[in-house]
Amino acid sequence: MSTLDKKEARRLLKAEKQAEKHSLARNLISRRTNLFFNILLIIFCILIVFPLWIIAISSITSETALTTYGYRLWPMEFSVNAYTYLFRDGSIMITAYKNTIIATLTGTVLSVVTVGLYSYALSRPDFRFRKFFTFFSFFTMLFGGGMVSYYNMTRSVLGLKDTVWALFLPMSFSAYWVIIMRTFYQSSVPEAIIESARIDGSGEWRTLLQIVCPLAIPGFATVGLFSAIGIWNDFRNCLLINDSAKFFNLQYTIYQTMNNLRFLKENASRMGGVNVANLPAETFRMAMAVVTVGPIIMAYPFFQKYFVKGLTVGAVKG
Amino acid sequence: MSAVKPVTPKRKNRHASQGGWKRQAAYVSMVIPGVVLLLMFSYLPMPGIILAFKSYQMTMPTETSLFQNVFLNSLIASSWNGINNFTYLLKDAPMLIRNTVGYNLLFMVVGVILQVGLAVIINEMRNRKTAKVYHTIAFMPYFVSWIVVMYALYAMISFSGFFNQVGISLGHEPIKYYSQKQYWPWIFLLANIWKYTGQGSIIYLATLTGFDEQLYEAGSIDGASKWQQFRYITLPQLMPTIVMLQILAVGRIFNGDFDMFYSLPNGSGTLRQVTTTIDVYVYDMLKKGNLRNSFGYAGAGAFFQSVVGFVLILVTNFIVRKHQPDMALF
Numbered sequence: 001m002s003t004l005d006k007k008e009a010r011r012l013l014k015a016e017k018q019a020e021k022h023s024l025a026r027n028l029i030s031r032r033t034n035l036f037f038n039i040l041l042i043i044f045c046i047l048i049v050f051p052l053w054i055i056a057i058s059s060i061t062s063e064t065a066l067t068t069y070g071y072r073l074w075p076m077e078f079s080v081n082a083y084t085y086l087f088r089d090g091s092i093m094i095t096a097y098k099n100t101i102i103a104t105l106t107g108t109v110l111s112v113v114t115v116g117l118y119s120y121a122l123s124r125p126d127f128r129f130r131k132f133f134t135f136f137s138f139f140t141m142l143f144g145g146g147m148v149s150y151y152n153m154t155r156s157v158l159g160l161k162d163t164v165w166a167l168f169l170p171m172s173f174s175a176y177w178v179i180i181m182r183t184f185y186q187s188s189v190p191e192a193i194i195e196s197a198r199i200d201g202s203g204e205w206r207t208l209l210q211i212v213c214p215l216a217i218p219g220f221a222t223v224g225l226f227s228a229i230g231i232w233n234d235f236r237n238c239l240l241i242n243d244s245a246k247f248f249n250l251q252y253t254i255y256q257t258m259n260n261l262r263f264l265k266e267n268a269s270r271m272g273g274v275n276v277a278n279l280p281a282e283t284f285r286m287a288m289a290v291v292t293v294g295p296i297i298m299a300y301p302f303f304q305k306y307f308v309k310g311l312t313v314g315a316v317k318g
Numbered sequence: 319m320s321a322v323k324p325v326t327p328k329r330k331n332r333h334a335s336q337g338g339w340k341r342q343a344a345y346v347s348m349v350i351p352g353v354v355l356l357l358m359f360s361y362l363p364m365p366g367i368i369l370a371f372k373s374y375q376m377t378m379p380t381e382t383s384l385f386q387n388v389f390l391n392s393l394i395a396s397s398w399n400g401i402n403n404f405t406y407l408l409k410d411a412p413m414l415i416r417n418t419v420g421y422n423l424l425f426m427v428v429g430v431i432l433q434v435g436l437a438v439i440i441n442e443m444r445n446r447k448t449a450k451v452y453h454t455i456a457f458m459p460y461f462v463s464w465i466v467v468m469y470a471l472y473a474m475i476s477f478s479g480f481f482n483q484v485g486i487s488l489g490h491e492p493i494k495y496y497s498q499k500q501y502w503p504w505i506f507l508l509a510n511i512w513k514y515t516g517q518g519s520i521i522y523l524a525t526l527t528g529f530d531e532q533l534y535e536a537g538s539i540d541g542a543s544k545w546q547q548f549r550y551i552t553l554p555q556l557m558p559t560i561v562m563l564q565i566l567a568v569g570r571i572f573n574g575d576f577d578m579f580y581s582l583p584n585g586s587g588t589l590r591q592v593t594t595t596i597d598v599y600v601y602d603m604l605k606k607g608n609l610r611n612s613f614g615y616a617g618a619g620a621f622f623q624s625v626v627g628f629v630l631i632l633v634t635n636f637i638v639r640k641h642q643p644d645m646a647l648f
Binding site: 297 | 342
């Protein structure tokens with residue numbers, strides 16, 4: 001009797017499992033569709049990588065091969081001359097690199113500190129002016145003074161023209177990051193911890209620095225990485241605010257190189273004397289682009305999860 | 319009525335729960351650095367919007383001037399000229415609006431379809447690990463600056479570029495892309511797809527993975543195909559996210575991706591008709607320092623962008639809130 005029960009039970013369990021497996025299997029896309037999607041995405045990924053591939057390959061092609069055969073998928077003749085020329089003494093690229101690195105490091109620290117503090121206050125339900133300061137930052141997402149006013153205010157009124165400050169200060173605070181960081185505090189720092197710290201007699205600043213900060217490090221990383229990318233890739237602020245080559249960042253320097261070359265090429269016949277062959281060569285320019293984007297592409301896969309978090313948290317209404 | 323009324327807990331005294339002034343002072347001190355940066359770079363330029371109604375003339379400050387700064391003094395001293403700056407822009411307005419709004423609408427529509435598509439495909443894939451690799455690659459262009467894209471584009475479409483090499487080997491004449499307008503709307507569209515599809519899909523993917531699995535099981539038991547599940551389960555649930563992101567996009571419809579429109583054409587003058595958006599126009603105006611009142615004209619363009627953008631976002635949000643309250647942004 002009891003063995004029969006057991007058998008019956010085992011049979012039922014098996015049937016149940018099978019049914020479950022069946023339903024799960026049925027709710028997956030078919031293998032053929034899956035194959036189709038894979039092919040589709042492989043093509044898509046090739047198209048994504050392709051432009052960067054062309055830059056990288058042409059930067060390690062010899063100049064003569066590039067002028068003779070044009071841009072190709074694989075170099076007709078290898079050469080790393082462009083890179084050795086790039087980092088010779090007194091190269092504009094060295095100045096640009098130095099400025100960009102200083103700006104990125106300083107700006108990143110500044111954004112983490114300012115955004116971290118601002119959004120902590122906004123995340124506290126007992127902050128009396130919470131609504132006001134939330135609106136104060138949110139409003140900047142909706143309305144701005146426009147480029148002309150910005151141009152004049154930053155250059156002349158704030159006096160940022162031709163300074164390294166221009167390369168990071170305008171980008172070190174954003175209402176968007178405040179939303180990300182506030183949501184982060186609210187979701188990953190338990191209220192009870194803050195409450196108990198308070199009961200133990202800790203002041204607000206001390207609670208933030210000693211209790212909350214260690215818990216909020218992934219949030220800081222997210223804000224810091226977005227800020228770092230923004231400053232590294234900044235073109236517009238440098239274009240608007242800085243006029244002197246001493247204070248150009250990477251993006252603007254390589255933009256200028258391309259632009260100057262086009263100008264010279266177009267006017268070479270008119271100016272007569274300029275020999276186009278002596279201008280910074282094409283491989284050299286491609287090498288500039290490679291060293292500009294290289295560090296980001298190398299570092300990005302390691303930090304991807306923070307970027308994903310930042311982009312998704314910001315989409316939550318608040 | 320003998321039932322005892324349930325006792326509602328008394329609300330705590332509001333001020334008691336907010337702590338003393340010391341706590342409030344601590345919070346205020348925390349927001350100060352951020353407030354300073356917002357004031358400097360977001361609020362300070364706002365009053366400058368009146369440039370749009372001024373005939374800007376550089377005026378040197380005197381001893382008695384309110385502001386000793388040349389720009390601020392000129393801003394105040396310059397005479398008002400009504401809507402003259404706007405009428406000056408009128409001749410270029412159709413081209414500018416067509417380019418700016420046209421490209422933005424195109425990017426929005428194509429963008430949503432591709433981004434949602436990519437998110438759904440990645441979510442449905444049987445091989446989870448490779449799906450992740452695909453996504454990592456698709457997300458990458460988001461971190462590549464437009465200036466580097468400009469270089470890549472040059473390597474592909476310049477006279478000796480890759481496409482022309484392929485063309486030559488197939489026996490075609492090389493094409494001068496940088497001086498032929500008809501290619502550029504497509505180049506911008508492709509560049510935009512290239513850069514933003516992976517990034518845009520992240521939000522949709524995160525939303526998708528949060529959906530209740532039971533709905534899909536129920537659907538599949540009732541015999542819904544994968545396509546029907548997408549159409550009747552996924553899409554309706556995804557709608558609030560899509561709508562919210564589109565509201566934000568509508569608010570920016572008069573702002574182009576300045577870096578892209580400004581850098582990709584590589585300064586080619588013959589392309590101006592199809593590459594000049596309001597942003598680019600305002601910048602070009604701004605740089606014509608020698609032209610009289612160019613700041614005023616540029617200011618009019620900027621005013622149009624800011625104010626119309628602001629109104630648009632409020633109106634869209636209002637309409638959405640009226641019909642679908644939970645889809646509204648604020």
